[in-house]
Amino acid sequence: MVFDLLTENGLDRFYQFGTAAGVRVNRPTKAERFRFLDEPAVRARLVDFSNAQLTRVTLRLPAIHCIACVWLLENLFRLKPGLGQSQVNFPRQEVSIAFETARVKLSDVAALLASLGYEPELKLADLESPPHPRVPRRLWVQLGLAGFAFGNAMLFSIATYLGLDVFSGPAFQKLVGFISLALAVPVVIYSAADYHRSAWVSLRQKLLNIDVPIAAGVIAIFAQSTFEVVSGRGAGYFDSLCGLIFFLLCGKLFQQKTYERLAFDRDYKSFFPLSVTRKQGRAEESVSLAQLAVGDHLLLRNGELIPADARLVAGPAVIDYSFVTGESEPVEKQADDYLYAGGRQIGGAIEVEMVKGVSQSYLTSLWNQDAFRKDKTATLNALTNTYSQRFTKIVIAIAVGVAVFWAFVDPAKSLKSFTSVLIVACPCALALAAPFALGTAQRVLARRNVFLKNPYVLETLAMVDAVVFDKTGTLTAAGAGSVTWTGAPLSEAEECWFYSMTRHSTHPLPVRIGDAIARNHFPEPVRSFLETAGCGMEGAVAGNEIWMGSGAWLESRGVGCRSRGDETLASSGKKSEPPDVGSYVHVAINGKHRGAYVLESALRPEADALITKLAENYELALLSGDHERERARLAGLFGEAAPLRFNQSPLNKLGFIRDLQRDGQTVMMVGDGLNDAGALKQSDVGVAVVENVNAFSPASDVILAAGMVPRLGDVLRYAKQSVRTVRAAFVISSLYNVVGVAIAASGNLSPIVCAILMPLSSVSVVAFACSVTAWLGRDLADGARSSSSARTAAERAEPELCAPNPMQVRP
Amino acid sequence: MSIILILIPLSILFALAFLGAFIWSVRSGQFEDTTTPPMRLLLDDKQISDRRPDSESKSK
Structure with missing residues (x-):
């Protein structure tokens, strides 16, 4: 078509x-x-x-x-x-x-x-606020203006530094001075406006953030230089001033790197559809979600989301709650059953009657918790700001001390030395250290499929002392378990037929079966292949009609699945080590039940190693919405002391995290699914684990590709190293300041010293911060291989992402 | 040496013209998407029909 x-x-x-x-x-x-x-x-x-x-x-x-x-x-x-x-x-x-x-x-x-x-x-969220460009245009203009002024002012000033006025006379110096002044005025007023505003706000709150010494420095340089130019004493420090603001804005741009396809702030509104089909008598109409009222009858087709808690009127329904619970197995529901919002209908259309409003449903009530009103940005950039508290006090003390000293010794030098100290101590390098070091670390991690909401998440990551895991989808993975056959043993030919069938599907279950039984089979041609989403597939191989699919689907076609009764038996523990709830794919040949493939979900490979390694340095805990079947095995892994909670509701999880925080711990929550959404939001660092980085993930600070879960320990270590790098950069920039302040305090700061010292300190600190974090990040390199294989797996599980053609057969 | 008194304002005028161009480009949104325009560049109707179909598959 x-x-x-x-x-x-x-x-x-x-x-x-x-x-x-x-x-x-x-x-x-x-x-x-x-x-x-x-x-x-x-x-x-x-x-x-x-x-x-x-x-x-x-x-x-x-x-x-x-x-x-x-x-x-x-x-x-x-x-x-x-x-x-x-x-x-x-x-x-x-x-x-x-x-x-x-x-x-x-x-x-x-x-x-x-x-x-x-x-x-x-989506519902589209109606609430229009999207903003991530890097505001204003910042680009500010940066361009500062760069323009910096370049031109530097060009003219270099001439005076090199002594060109010897040839052209003092008139030239005066001209250069006034041109530089004209260039610097818009930079100070427009480009540096955000620093002035931030410093003012912070002073009114009786705090000293990093912008206070910056703004003080900018104003001091500007005032001193204007005075010198107007009074004809020199050319001022306008080139240094513009350069300083230019570098600062570069840092600001660097730290604004965001990943536009990823959304870190999604709430339920971002995945609820804008409209649903309402049924009134015979008539069907498409209405927006806001117009729905309790008692409305809704028609949900294959793949549509249940927008509010509802009662099933006409079924049967197969609901995929993976959004809510992270559990990939769909649940069967009969007429009159209660359906929670957030589930997705798979298969034919169903009719439901709304029992609660959209915003009062079980799922959405989670978002009414306090945790979702808390704004985490308050702690942003804590590292730089705590350091600058001390720094600013020391600088002001020195400046005042120097001014008082010269007031007694040589009053003419007093004011000049006061401003000189403020000029030199302007913490440009200090302010750049964190954005560049952490920004580089953010980019290094993004290449390994670990995406941070902003660079400052690393600061919190470095402080984490308790790690809480969700089980399903986080520690266990659907694709990691074994595939076993239950039923009478298969002949070679039969297995080959099944293999040929699985080759035609992109659904994750058949793909896994296909991989497991591939061995030496050569696929045979399949005729009249038909796949019904969420149910199964049918086709003819070598003249035999083969049906593969869910038990319910086969039964609906009149195939008795004896072993369906055994499913509970098999999973409740006949074997020594009971599997997690397995997925069953039943197979029928020519209308007769032949048996079933059981696909177990199991712990991710290397998950044990990760837990053992983390247990050395962190307090661990496990929260699972699942039942206690696996307690013994997990207790062996986590150690006896670690709290393992099962049957946890989303609210329980949120409460557990809050209790840990009340004990003074910095908590990292690792989870997927919306049932973890509350805990992810409440925790200091919420890590959302996703099989496919572009797929849905609940609101979080970090989005982690599933393949990187085993390397979580390395990521945490890397965060600590990055923060240590920032501290080292602080030390370097302080050394520059000590030298600069020593010169300034003597009252002999010349523009050329200033013009060399300031860019030199900024550039060297930035170079140090970037290269060290990038160098440390090379350790994470071998993780890229395992995550790229995870990505290919994720792509296969997500057929609409890049499927060649609906009719084309998987090669 | 007095020629410099003319050259300097002239050079500033040129620089201002470039600043103006930069501000115009930002205002018109050219800095908001830097990925699609390079792709669009490859989408010339005539050129594509001359190429072999599979030569494009790498660009995905």
Whole structure:
């Protein structure tokens, strides 16, 4: 269908971009599904700009993944009359589309995108606040202005430093002075505005943050230089001043590095859909979530999320609660069962009746906790600020002391030496040490698939003394366990048939089975293959009709799965070491049940090593929403003293973390799933473990690729080393200050000394901070290999991310 | 040496023109997405049709 649409409009070149091009079409899309977008209230919030002729809207399309996507989306105007220019922002996975207001409706645009496979992600959070650019334009302009002034002022000043005024006379020096003054005025007023404001705010709160000595230094240099220029005594220090502000702004830009595809601040609103289908009698309509009321009947199709606690009216439902619990196994529900919000329906459409409002549901009530109102940014940059407290006091004491000393000895030098001390002590290098060292560490970690919300998370990471783990999805992994066959032994031919079947699926379970039984089998051709999402697959191999899928699905087709009764038996402990709840894939040949593959989830490889290693330095604890089946095994791993809590609700987990913090501990919580969301938010450092870094993760400070979990110990050690590097950089910058202050205190600070000393100290401290953190980070290098294999596994588990073509067979 | 008194203001005027250009580029949003424009550069209609289809697969 997509192919036809594209060739008709002359866009068939899309397929020449290679095998990566290709969009997975989930289902035919009806424009009615997006009808709610045309409601004035919803529309007004979504569009960027709209008048009678033209409307411009920015939509997030998570399916954008390659260059062909950019090409197709920017040629959108050829597909539909009335569409104007469209522009893709690849790193943010956004497209901005202009269209004629009278001819095209917003719902038509959304429907067109959805029919191409780029379904716009319309979430509840989109309605609340428009997105901001991460690096504000203002900072770029400030930086450009400071750089411009720095370069020009330096050029002119160098001439005077080299003694050029010997040839051109004092008029030249005077001209240079006034030009530099003119260059510096906008820099001090505009580029340095944030430092003045921050210093003022901090002084009013009776605190001394790092911006106080910076602002004091800037004003001192500016006042002293203006005085010198106007009175004709010299050219001032304007070049140093502009350079100082330029370097500071560079540091600010460096630390603003963010990962635009990753969202660290998601709450339930970011994954709840904007609309659901409401059923009134026979009629179905698409309404926005805000209009729902208790008692409404909702229709949920395959893959749709339950927006509020509800009662199942027409089923049967298979609900995937992996968002909420992290458990990947779907749960079967019958009519009249109670369904919690956050579950995802898999398979056919179901009808539910809302029992609670969207914001009062079980899941969303977690976000009403205090932890979610707390702002962690208060502790930001604590390292620099505690140091600068002492630093500022010492500098002011020296400056005043020097001024008093010269007032008695030589009153003419008093004021000059006072400002000189403030100028030299201006903690440019100090202020740059932390942004550059921690910013480099953040980038090093990002290359290993460990993403930090901001560089200052490292400071907190270095202080952590208690580590709390979630079990499911964190310590245990779905892909790590063994695959065993239960039932009568299989013949070689039968196993080969099953292998051929699994080769056609991208679902994680068949892929794992396929990998496990591959051995020497050569796949045979499969005819009339059909996969039903969430149920199973069918096909004919060598003339035999083979069905593989969930027990419920096979039973619905009239196959008795005897061993379904055994599932509870097998998992409740006949064996010496009971497996975690295994996933069963039942197989039937020609309508007769043949047996089942049991896929056990198990501890991640190297998880034991990690726990043993961490136990040496940290207090460990385990919180699991699961039952106690594995207590014995985990107790052996964690040690007898460590608290192991099972059957924990999200609120229990949050409370446990709060208790630890009350005992004065700095807690790191490692978890996935929304059931950990409260604990992640409450903890000092919340680490969200994800199989695929672009997939959903709850609000957290760190997003960690699953493959890096075993190397968590190294990450913590690296955080400590980075913070130590920052401290070392502080020492270096203090040494420069001691030298500078010694010169300044004697009352003989010349502009040339200042012009050399200040950039030298800044550059050397930045070079030291960056190179040492980067060098220390090389130890993490071998982790990259294991995480890249985790990524490929994650990509396979996420077929819509880069599936070549819906009809294409997995190679 | 007095020529320098003309050259300096002239050089500042040039520099100001570049500053103006920089501010304009920031205002027009050119610093907000630095990944897509390089990709767009490769998307010239004529060139792509000449290439072999699989030569693009690496660019993903």
